Amino acid sequence: MKLSTRGRYGLRAMFDLAMNQSQGPVPLNEIAGRQNISESYLEQLFAIMRKAGLVKSVRGAYGGYLLGAPSDKIYIGQILRTLEGNIAPADCVSNEDAPECLDADACVTRMIWEKIRDSINQVVDSITLEDMVRQQKKIDHENYKKGIENNSAIQCNG
Amino acid sequence: MKLSTRGRYGLRAMFDLAMNQSQGPVPLNEIAGRQNISESYLEQLFAIMRKAGLVKSVRGAYGGYLLGAPSDKIYIGQILRTLEGNIAPADCVSNEDAPECLDADACVTRMIWEKIRDSINQVVDSITLEDMVRQQKKIDHENYKKGIENNSAIQCNG
DNA sequence: GTTAAAGTCTAGTAATTTAGTCGGGTATTG
DNA sequence: CAATACCCGACTAAATTACTAGACTTTAAC
Numbered sequence: 001m002k003l004s005t006r007g008r009y010g011l012r013a014m015f016d017l018a019m020n021q022s023q024g025p026v027p028l029n030e031i032a033g034r035q036n037i038s039e040s041y042l043e044q045l046f047a048i049m050r051k052a053g054l055v056k057s058v059r060g061a062y063g064g065y066l067l068g069a070p071s072d073k074i075y076i077g078q079i080l081r082t083l084e085g086n087i088a089p090a091d092c093v094s095n096e097d098a099p100e101c102l103d104a105d106a107c108v109t110r111m112i113w114e115k116i117r118d119s120i121n122q123v124v125d126s127i128t129l130e131d132m133v134r135q136q137k138k139i140d141h142e143n144y145k146k147g148i149e150n151n152s153a154i155q156c157n158g
Numbered sequence: 159m160k161l162s163t164r165g166r167y168g169l170r171a172m173f174d175l176a177m178n179q180s181q182g183p184v185p186l187n188e189i190a191g192r193q194n195i196s197e198s199y200l201e202q203l204f205a206i207m208r209k210a211g212l213v214k215s216v217r218g219a220y221g222g223y224l225l226g227a228p229s230d231k232i233y234i235g236q237i238l239r240t241l242e243g244n245i246a247p248a249d250c251v252s253n254e255d256a257p258e259c260l261d262a263d264a265c266v267t268r269m270i271w272e273k274i275r276d277s278i279n280q281v282v283d284s285i286t287l288e289d290m291v292r293q294q295k296k297i298d299h300e301n302y303k304k305g306i307e308n309n310s311a312i313q314c315n316g
Numbered sequence: 317g318t319t320a321a322a323g324t325c326t327a328g329t330a331a332t333t334t335a336g337t338c339g340g341g342t343a344t345t346g
Numbered sequence: 347c348a349a350t351a352c353c354c355g356a357c358t359a360a361a362t363t364a365c366t367a368g369a370c371t372t373t374a375a376c
Binding site (some may be wrong): 011066080088089105109111112120122139 | 234242281
């Protein structure tokens with residue numbers, strides 16, 4: 001029941017991008033360095049996200065990536081679904097290659113999976129990248145007042 | 159972000175047991191047959207659940223398995239956690255082999271994983287096997303009134 | 317126009333996990 | 347004592363994951 005690295009790295013990378021794109025396009029090697037993720041692996045993830053419109057690319061020297069929309073319009077559910085496919089605990093409630101059950105309306109187990117699926121989606125579709133940025137700035141500010149060094153570059157390995 | 163067959167088969171098997179244990183111990187081959195799951199694979203799952211106290215076994219001829227507690231005391235969260243390990247979208251919020259983050263309190267991404275984890279657990283820890291049994295009986299009764307044949311033996315492949 | 321910094325694209329592959337199978341036990345009962 | 351059923355550990359095939367490699371294209375600056 002874990003997300004794969006695709007979803008986890010992808011969200012961290014998008015959050016990094018949201019925090020750092022004010023100066024213009026952010027090259028992948030910077031994100032890869034800060035987040036400690038292989039650059040060539042990130043390339044693949046960004047290719048997928050670019051096709052989905054989540055990021056825009058600027059080619060050539062001094063190029064890089066920009067968010068495809070304002071950060072308060074990008075929900076983390078969009079990111080996770082783009083990279084992981086539909087988020088669901090079982091195929092029969094995923095709407096993708098949905099191998100329809102024989103008697104879905106009467107399947108109580110299926111109803112459980114639906115509830116889990118819906119509760120996950122409710123969480124990820126209520127949080128935007130902007131929410132994360134605001135939260136990070138709040139933490140940094142509180143730590144600054146306490147005299148704690150800013151460690152916000154250090155991310156979870158999650 | 160899928161559950162493995164351990165959790166899915168396990169829940170289906172436990173639900174099956176809850177529906178059928180009124181006549182005494184239920185042998186695995188019956189559950190395996192009804193749920194279309196390999197009997198030897200089910201053996202492994204039941205061994206794990208027996209050690210966790212979720213089921214009791216009765217050996218010998220006419221033996222089989224019984225629930226380890228009344229069905230309204232067995233939450234599906236217990237079943238899933240026993241078979242799958244802690245339910246969490248990322249290792250850093252799983253409390254298991256938790257490789258603690260460098261600066262967990264300041265990691266916004268981690269907070270997202272916590273929210274997802276908590277929302278899943280809230281669902282699975284609020285539903286008991288008895289809830290599922292009641293729901294199934296309700297469906298069967300409604301279908302009976304409508305003159306629809308009872309298909310409750312047919313389970314999702316989920 | 318050359319060069320260096322970037323993104324683009326396609327394959328391939330090593331490691332890990334999953335989802336079982338297999339074969340032999342041991343306990344209990346009719 | 348034979349049938350039934352749980353118990354246990356080792357093994358394995360298939361799938362998925364998490365990358366890596368390398369060739370190519372685009373653009374800015376000199």
